[in-house]
Amino acid sequence: MEVSFRKQVESLRLGEGQTFHGEGILAITKALLQSGVAYVGGYQGAPVSHLLDVMMQARDYLDELGVHVEACSNEASAAAMLGASIQYPLRGAVTWKSIVGTNVAADALSNLSSPGVKGGALIVVGEDYGEGASVIQERTHAYALKSSMIMLDPRPDLANMVRIVEEGFRLSETSNMPALLELRIRACHVRGSFECKDNLPPPVSTRQLMEEPAAFDYVRLAHPPVTFRHEKLKVEERIPAARRYIAENKLNEQFGDPNGEVGIIVQGGLYNTLIRSLQQFGAADAFGTPAVPLLVLNVTFPLVPEEVTAFCAGKRAVMIIEEGQPEYIEQEIATMLRRRDLNTALHGKDMMPAVGECTAEAMVDALGAFLGQYQSHPGVASARAWLDANTELRQSVAGRLTEPLPGRPPSFCIGCPERPVFSALKLAQQEVGPVHIAADIGCHAFGTFEPFSSGHSILGYGMSLASRAGVSPMMSRRVLSIMGDGGFWHNGLLTGVQSALFNQDDAVLLIFKNGYTSATGTQEIISTPDEDARANAPDKQQSLAHKNQTIEQTLRGMGVGWMRTVHTYRVDQMRRTLTEAFTTKYSGLKVIIAEGECQLERQRRLKPWIAGLLKAGKRAVRVKYGVDEDVCTGDHACIRLSGCPTLTLKDNPDPLKVDPVATVIDGCVGCGLCGENAHAATLCPSFYRAEVVQNPRWHERLIDNMRRRVTRAMQPA
Numbered sequence: 001m002e003v004s005f006r007k008q009v010e011s012l013r014l015g016e017g018q019t020f021h022g023e024g025i026l027a028i029t030k031a032l033l034q035s036g037v038a039y040v041g042g043y044q045g046a047p048v049s050h051l052l053d054v055m056m057q058a059r060d061y062l063d064e065l066g067v068h069v070e071a072c073s074n075e076a077s078a079a080a081m082l083g084a085s086i087q088y089p090l091r092g093a094v095t096w097k098s099i100v101g102t103n104v105a106a107d108a109l110s111n112l113s114s115p116g117v118k119g120g121a122l123i124v125v126g127e128d129y130g131e132g133a134s135v136i137q138e139r140t141h142a143y144a145l146k147s148s149m150i151m152l153d154p155r156p157d158l159a160n161m162v163r164i165v166e167e168g169f170r171l172s173e174t175s176n177m178p179a180l181l182e183l184r185i186r187a188c189h190v191r192g193s194f195e196c197k198d199n200l201p202p203p204v205s206t207r208q209l210m211e212e213p214a215a216f217d218y219v220r221l222a223h224p225p226v227t228f229r230h231e232k233l234k235v236e237e238r239i240p241a242a243r244r245y246i247a248e249n250k251l252n253e254q255f256g257d258p259n260g261e262v263g264i265i266v267q268g269g270l271y272n273t274l275i276r277s278l279q280q281f282g283a284a285d286a287f288g289t290p291a292v293p294l295l296v297l298n299v300t301f302p303l304v305p306e307e308v309t310a311f312c313a314g315k316r317a318v319m320i321i322e323e324g325q326p327e328y329i330e331q332e333i334a335t336m337l338r339r340r341d342l343n344t345a346l347h348g349k350d351m352m353p354a355v356g357e358c359t360a361e362a363m364v365d366a367l368g369a370f371l372g373q374y375q376s377h378p379g380v381a382s383a384r385a386w387l388d389a390n391t392e393l394r395q396s397v398a399g400r401l402t403e404p405l406p407g408r409p410p411s412f413c414i415g416c417p418e419r420p421v422f423s424a425l426k427l428a429q430q431e432v433g434p435v436h437i438a439a440d441i442g443c444h445a446f447g448t449f450e451p452f453s454s455g456h457s458i459l460g461y462g463m464s465l466a467s468r469a470g471v472s473p474m475m476s477r478r479v480l481s482i483m484g485d486g487g488f489w490h491n492g493l494l495t496g497v498q499s500a501l502f503n504q505d506d507a508v509l510l511i512f513k514n515g516y517t518s519a520t521g522t523q524e525i526i527s528t529p530d531e532d533a534r535a536n537a538p539d540k541q542q543s544l545a546h547k548n549q550t551i552e553q554t555l556r557g558m559g560v561g562w563m564r565t566v567h568t569y570r571v572d573q574m575r576r577t578l579t580e581a582f583t584t585k586y587s588g589l590k591v592i593i594a595e596g597e598c599q600l601e602r603q604r605r606l607k608p609w610i611a612g613l614l615k616a617g618k619r620a621v622r623v624k625y626g627v628d629e630d631v632c633t634g635d636h637a638c639i640r641l642s643g644c645p646t647l648t649l650k651d652n653p654d655p656l657k658v659d660p661v662a663t664v665i666d667g668c669v670g671c672g673l674c675g676e677n678a679h680a681a682t683l684c685p686s687f688y689r690a691e692v693v694q695n696p697r698w699h700e701r702l703i704d705n706m707r708r709r710v711t712r713a714m715q716p717a
Contacts (some may be wrong), residue, residue, distance in 0.1 A: 008022070009054060012033060012058055013197060013356075014198065015197070015198045019193050019195060020194050021190065021192075021193045021384045023189055023231045024052060025047065025048055025051055028051060029050070029051050030196065031161070033062075033065065034162070034166060034198070034200060034224070035165060036091055036200035036203070037084055037122075038119070039081065039092045039093075040055050040068070041092075041094045041095075042071070042078045042124075043078050043102075044097075044523045045095075046128065047126040048095045048097060049523075052071065052095055053521065057145050065501045066202055066206045068206050070529070071222050075104040076105050076665075079094060079112065080108045082121045083112065083121070084119070085117040086220055087118065091122075091169050092121050093122040096123075097125075097126045098128040098129070099135065100460070102133045105123075105414055113149050113178055113228055114230040114231075115226075116176035116177060116230070117172060118167070120179070121172055122181055123139050123181065124181045124457030125181065126183055127183060128185060129594045130357025130359060132357075140182060148181065149177055149179065150242060150302070151300045152181075152182065152266040152302045154255065154268050154298050155298060156184075158190070163488055164251070164298050167249060168181060171242060171251070174242070174245045175281060186257035186271055191582075203616060212311075233309070242640050243305075246299050246306055246307075251299050252299060253294075253295075254295055255294040258311070259314075260291075260292055262292065263293040263294070263315050264292055265333065266320075267319070267323060268298040268303060270321055270323060271294075273363060275288045275290065277383075278292060280360075280387075281364075281375055281377060282379035297329070303332055308333055308337075312342055315344050318344055318345070318346055319332060320347070320348035321352060321358060322698065325349065325354050330349060334346055341459045343406050345374075347702065351369045351713075359361075364387050365387060368380050409448055409449040411446055411643060412447075413443075414646055414669055415602075415603075416598075417512075417514055417568040418444050418447070418568065419642065419644065419673060420568050420571050421568050422452040423680070425452070425480075426641060428579045431575075432579055436472075436477075437454050437455050437479070438456065438457055438459075438465070438468040438483065439457065440464035440483050440487050441462070441519070441531075442461070443598075451641070455481075462492030462496065463487075464487070464582050465499075466492075466499060469499065469500075469503075478507070478581070478624060480510060481496065482512070484511070486517070489525055489527070490517075496509070497560070501588045504587075508581045508582065508590045509590070512596075513529065513551060513595045513596075514596060515529055515598060516598050518601075522600055526553050551593060560588040560589055562584070562591065563591045564581075566592065569676055570597060571673070571679070572676070572680035574592075578592065598693045617695055619693065619694070620694045622692045623689065624691075625675060625689055627661065627663050627687060628688055629686075633686070634652065634662075636676060646666075647664055649662060650663045662686070
């Protein structure tokens, strides 16, 4: 990866008596080392990407500790790493993004939780939930319930988060249950500090090797008939052991006067928002001390019945603040109270929104109804006024607009090598007709937005080719599957390519080969061009991906007989290749590899290189494109075909014309797509290519001076 985490890596070395300052996810990373973790793995994805990225760049230091780090090909392979903790007293941690990663890892997680673990096993899940999420709206909590895994949801305070990581390992070992650590986006990025401890080299590690493997023990396998015994152990031994540890070590926290007549039970990750909401009622002071009794669940599964019922006993009513649906925690607590014949009124989703993120506005609205019903709380009116003021502010801002704001759909980065392919796809469909397009997870999913609007389904990362299997036999025209190289290695090779070849499907697969897993932070993959190729060609506009033929070799080895590799910026060539794939008589899997390096990575390499040239006083050339206003016809087809943010409109300088003309604004990276589109679609020849030369040579200055003189002489007086 090209992003440097040098400062973050140094913070991992802090020891006893030193103070850590930083983000939540980096505090979690430090906590793993303080806990004596022996191995770490995972699959990248926001908001937990930093954990694995930092670990990968800290390999030299981790090698000193004897900690093994592995970047896994997908979440299933990461979860399978935790199998080391089944037989051995090794503490292991893996990480991935939210429910989509847990879905991929589900098979391994079931087979892990059935026999249980000897060494502590921790899965750090970046819970990406709410309206601003980039994934499907589900919660990982369900997996903890179905597989009997501990679910940790720490209160977003760095010291508490570190404590829960350390206790999580011990809890996992005490109960023999793997633990899920749920971190919301805000918890990952909350900033703070905590007093460090020394990192613990694991007792068994890459520097302290085991002499012999464990003795064979069939009971440690997730295989019949012992799986039935595992199920009994979960209920009879593991969950009770976990509950005892949670209660004895006070992993859940209580705040406020416990004798209050009403109380609130809240998931730990929602604590900060709850305090902010209570402050609007005057029910919490500026330091966050609540006036209402709170039970903060740092462990949301398993719940401790004695702890919950003791909190609820003697209260008129208790409110459960739980994010998302179904309301798993509320249902379990309701069952606990009913079985113990407690008549405390219970509220939750009857007042809280059934779906969506628990924002401060949502909580204030629900708390107003709750406190207003059971207490004559003086702050209800002021909180309602705060909520109304927020609503009025939004309405007043909207009311000042003379017309609706223009839509701003998500889009590719400027110069993204994937945008030209979608331009070529639009042109190809003008020839062959509309085609069914199976889209996929990745940067190329931006092609589902305007101006391309290309994609009929997204079924999972690397699943596009598999998802078209039920559609293509029903279509008179061949369908297209789109996949990135990250998705290809994550899942697409086996679920899509292997299946299509085995079934001899007449399918078309388009693979974007940009050299990185770009959608998750441009992490390197097996087909990333090597460092020597990148270092020796910093100024090359052409893709560096051709330096690595891993994808092509893999496809040939599997028996793909029709394969074309086309540079993404060659729009006309890509159009012709797509048309050929849709119309050829060849029956079987047809693969088009669209080769073009991720523009972000190219710019990260290019900008320091140019800066170095300028600092040394050397010649540097920057390409820029523009539009000749006198030639532009004003039909704006170039904009509809490109969608580049730097290709936009401005007023026509001709007073006799009212239509605005196209223009290229600052930010252009000189990819040349506008000109390629104009050529491929036979648009007006208004685009020009210019080279901006800095620190020119003496003869270039001379030639430029002569050109200026000739131009002035030719201009009319």
